[in-house]
Amino acid sequence: MAIPIRNTVFDKIKEANRLTDVELFKSLVKDGHVIAEDRFNKILLDLEILGLITVSWVTKDERRIEIVVVEKPVDEIKEQVxxxxxxxxxxxxxxADK
Incomplete structure (x- = not known):
């Protein structure tokens, strides 16, 4: 069973924690995952909509891609219970106390 390319892209981003779209694209090509630019952009958009990554423009032609870290709030009452x-x-x- 083949792993969807979206998962592969997300795993690459998770490994690096922060990288540019150019670095990510080169890394995917290096691993043998050649995808069209429009498909690549759609995957990034899907991951951003799902709340897994953030994409921001660094320069006119380059974007920074970062993993989103979600911290769960600690419920003090549950901890006390x-x-x-x-x-x-x-x-x-x-x-047992001996």
Whole structure:
């Protein structure tokens, strides 16, 4: 089963964390993935719409591509409940504190 080119492009971006479209295109060609420029642009647009990457213009002919890092907010109440449950579980064993 072949891996979709979109996944390959995303993996390349994830490896580098930040690169230009020219560098990405050269890297894909080097690995044997020759794609048309319009298809390449569509893949980048799809990944940006999905919220996986950001694309910004550096110069007139070059774009910077960066991976989007999503940090999950820490729910303090859930953390406190989890800690309490762990302490209660540990305390439920008689003689375990010796």
């Amino acid at each position: 989890k800690e309490t449950e762990e302490r209660d579980y540990e305390a439920s064993f008689p003689g």
